[in-house]
Amino acid sequence: MSNEDITLTAGDAEVTVQPGNGGRVGGLRVGGLELLRQGMGVPPGERSRAWGRFGCFPMVPWCGRIRDGRFRDGGTVHQMPLNAAPNAIHGTVRDGVWKVARRTADEVVLTYDLVEPWPYAGRVTQVVTLAEDALTLAMAVETYDSSFPAQIGWHPWFNRNLGGEDVRVAFEPAWQEERGEDHLPTGNRIEPKPGPWDDCFGMPGGVDVTLTWPGQLAVQVTSPEEWVVVYDEQEAAVCVEPQTGPPDGLNTLPRLVTPLEPLEAHTAWRWTRL
Numbered sequence: 471m472s473n474e475d476i477t478l479t480a481g482d483a484e485v486t487v488q489p490g491n492g493g494r495v496g497g498l499r500v501g502g503l504e505l506l507r508q509g510m511g512v513p514p515g516e517r518s519r520a521w522g523r524f525g526c527f528p529m530v531p532w533c534g535r536i537r538d539g540r541f542r543d544g545g546t547v548h549q550m551p552l553n554a555a556p557n558a559i560h561g562t563v564r565d566g567v568w569k570v571a572r573r574t575a576d577e578v579v580l581t582y583d584l585v586e587p588w589p590y591a592g593r594v595t596q597v598v599t600l601a602e603d604a605l606t607l608a609m610a611v612e613t614y615d616s617s618f619p620a621q622i623g624w625h626p627w628f629n630r631n632l633g634g635e636d637v638r639v640a641f642e643p644a645w646q647e648e649r650g651e652d653h654l655p656t657g658n659r660i661e662p663k664p665g666p667w668d669d670c671f672g673m674p675g676g677v678d679v680t681l682t683w684p685g686q687l688a689v690q691v692t693s694p695e696e697w698v699v700v701y702d703e704q705e706a707a708v709c710v711e712p713q714t715g716p717p718d719g720l721n722t723l724p725r726l727v728t729p730l731e732p733l734e735a736h737t738a739w740r741w742t743r744l
Contacts, residue, residue, distance in 0.1 A: 493596055568582045
């Protein structure tokens with residue numbers, strides 16, 4: 471199948487999926503309002519491999535930063551490229567071309583085979599499903615070879631403003647991961663602090679964050695996972711990132727992918743008109 475952009479529709483909702491651009495959701499429009507920041511027209515000084523193409527990209531096989539780009543698997547230390555020096559950030563699949571396995575009017579299934587610089591063989595499958603009032607993203611990492619640590623997450627860039635008041639972010643985490651000067655968790659859990667944030671939070675009952683654009687839309691971001699990074703330090707966008715572990719989690723809280731047990735996760739964005 472072609473790797474050109476794919477448009478899914480349901481009611482007055484429309485989502486653009488970009489297999490050739492890292493398997494990302496390039497846009498989400500509800501009633502004509504674009505919820506995700508677009509990559510075009512970005513000032514040159516703001517462009518980076520980390521987030522210069524916006525939309526919502528999958529973070530696999532790790533989320534956030536790996537300290538010094540190194541992680542240990544048993545007795546072996548692996549070095550990832552330092553694409554956010556002095557660290558490695560946001561996995562490898564957002565730079566790749568995904569294959570389209572199946573598509574309908576409101577759903578598409580994408581696959582991506584892990585390649586170097588990731589040292590293990592594996593396959594990532596992502597399912598994007600659109601309903602009239604929700605977008606669901608599901609992902610799985612599987613292997614038929616060696617077991618390896620991995621993480622799954624999503625990095626959406628929601629527009630801060632949709633033409634009215636700025637978005638309001640509401641959530642009630644159980645704790646906040648204390649952030650060091652290097653933007654990585656120190657290992658200490660602290661009482662949640664007011665924003666602005668570039669921080670990881672724990673929500674043991676599952677991620678549940680509501681974004682409200684007054685008088686327009688409210689979007690509830692949920693996931694059974696208990697980790698979420700909230701990033702609102704950029705002027706034009708706010709990020710709510712459900713993930714299967716904290717930043718540097720390949721070292722501090724690894725989740726193992728084995729031939730018998732894939733790593734799976736999903737998130738849903740459900741909207742209500744105000």
